[in-house]
Amino acid sequence: MMLANAMLTEQQARTEAERCLFCFDAPCIHACPAHIDIPTFIGMVRSGNTRGAAEVVKTSNLLANTCGKVCPEDVFCQSACSRGKVDTSISIRELHLYATQQEAARGYSPLAPFPVRGDASAAPKRVAVIGGGPAGLSCAFELAKLGYRCDLFDPAGAGGVPKKTIPSFRLSLRELRTDVDFLSPHLSLKEEAVDVQGFDRLREEYNALFLGVGLGLDKRLRISGEGLKGVYPVLEFLEAAKSGELSAKIGRQVVVVGGGNVSLDAAATARRLGADEVVLIYRRGEAEMKVWRSELEEARRQGVEIRFLTSPLEIIGDDFVCGIRCRRTRLSDERDVSGRRIPVEVEGSDFVMPADTIVVAIGEEIKSDFVRSLGVTRKGFLMVDERYRTALPGVFAGGDVISGEGTIVQAVAHGKAAARSIHHFLSGKTSRIQ
């Protein structure tokens, strides 16, 4: 059942839920980074207990409405569904969305009071969470469940990447607001930026820190013409698109450079903003693209043209961009560290594509110097161990900053796991929750 974000009716939800095989030790639960107890919540949808179903989802994934909308189910739960081996996988994400939106519409179940940790004689342990995106929110909420009170620092408030750059055709602010409203009583939000001095001060004031700061800095192509008017780094482009300030300025011919999900978002956004022609250029082939198939299909549905084996050489223009010089590539037999075939340029194959807007979407890196100074991996992400600890004692991290542009549900999973690690650090005990 593919209904692409139209909410299921009660009848559709029940019919789909009745297809579930209710596997033991269900593969979908393992495939979900947040480990939602999927067969249990689907059983509840089937029996008409949608409120119970929403509670099961939210117990494991606090950004329930957001993930219900944008989670790449073909990558996670549904890819593992046993029913898919019989006929087609259960539409797990749509059932998840159905349950959580039913609850949101009818009013939330009241939560149990969270425990208060520590005895009266000792000062309560405090945790600062830096970054209000999915990882930070998840970490703060899990810590609240464990009995800690958290301060969450983000100059832009709660929401992070989903709020700023996920295109509104994929995620309206409504789902996100629903989730943030649910969480906000359980953390105290401080709309402050944290710089290196602030970071040092927080380390003194708090017993532990969590960095969920994301990446935030667009990688540059480092070719000539990148400074011309009409050339946008992708984050800037998507933020401007989401805030509405870009709608009048989009050109007629847009070229997007990149090969990841964010580049597909940008290309689809450009079409929706009214560009006549949107071409995505990627220096490798379709098989090498690190994208979700559903996003690729969506971009194509929007009329985005994708030119594979095309590498940008130079952006052309005087003041404003007027085109991009490209060179064809071919895939060599050699493979890079990711196991993908390395593209090599084909001499004499240069050509120019006219363009009045160029979006550079070739990835992000860590924006903050002090975060980078804590130690980075070979790919340039913040280094943590298996317990989400950075090199600094008491400083933990999760989300995109440690793993690159990931999914919301992965960030949620990082936040939960890091919170349990922080609890271990602060209490000297392993949480009974593993």
Added chain:
Amino acid sequence: MTDTGYSELPIYPARDLSYDFLGLHFENPFILAAAPSTDNIEMVRRAFSMGWAGAILKTTSVEGTRVDLAYPMMSSYDYEGKNIFGLGNIDLISEHHIDRIEANVRQLKKEFPQRLVAASIMAGRKEDWQSLVRRLENAGVDFIECSFSCPQGNIGEDPGKMLAQSVSATELTARWVKEAAERVPVSIKITPHVTDIVEVARAVKQSGADAITASNSIQALMGVDIRTFVPYPQLDGMSTYSGLTGPAIKPITLRTIAEIARNVDIPILGTGGVSNWHDAVEFMAVGAGVVEFCTAVMHHGFRIIDDLRSGMSHYRDEMGFSSVLDIVGKALPHITVHENLRRRKVQSRIDESKCIGCEVCYLACRDGGHMAINRGENRIPVVSEDWCVGCSLCKLVCPVDGCIAMTIHHG
């Protein structure tokens, strides 16, 4: 902890479903029926730790009773893509005799003092029935269920007849049991295979027994292999009748419970065809004070208790009931005999905005109703007010929720 090994910190309050019934304290209205799921102490332990309020250990007997099982034992009535719409079994009582069950009761009560540990018994002679009762009471059992209705084992007065098919035998045997039970309540498990269930229920009441368990499986022939002509289950080219349980028998049980509750003032333990909390509410609404599960657990495991408890507590809160006991009997004032039903002109109404144009209702009415639906423009059927008698067949065959409604005709 789920069966995947992940566990989460709870964020929702534990919900209290507890209440008193039969002089016992039930943590919730969901207990396990005497069946394979309760024949092994390890399985009952698992059920209790997952939140089942009680378990009736599989029917036991005095030492020396011959229990001669035959396999394969189970067969499924599959219906339109769903397996185990009905489950057939040719099981007998437990192979564990009373000595083993006494030990299990003692052990379970020690480990789970808050849970209700009951036992089901079956015997022939008076002294055996009474010995079983006394030994179970001494072991600390919370209540006793007496199987008067196992479709295979017939230790009644007539060979081939269930005990509960004889009114006099039911009353006599129940009286023996009740005589021996000094401390704990006794429930008699009856069969719907009788001409007059009320007569049987009155006999149970007359005997002094504390409750009725309604009702046991339905005798059935599960199907026939049309190439070999051997029915199911197949044992070396032969078969026999099974006891049918599961969703297929729910309407039969509902009627049985309702009929007893409407006529005899006696507590009822409802069982037979209940699959989820919604079914349990229906069982309670027609008079059951507690609900026993078997086939649903055999199909989906003890973990169904999560939805049972969650769904029941949300239902109770939404309905504004203070206790699940408020549900008991709620449907009974709405059941009467046919001649008392009010005669009104009822008509079918098709919601054109919902109609998908399948014309299934047209076909059903044309060939199985009253030829009261006509084909209309754009495949939207039109009900003829003159011809429609309001039988509701069209509504039942309609594949769209809420598309066809039956309305009172004024005019």
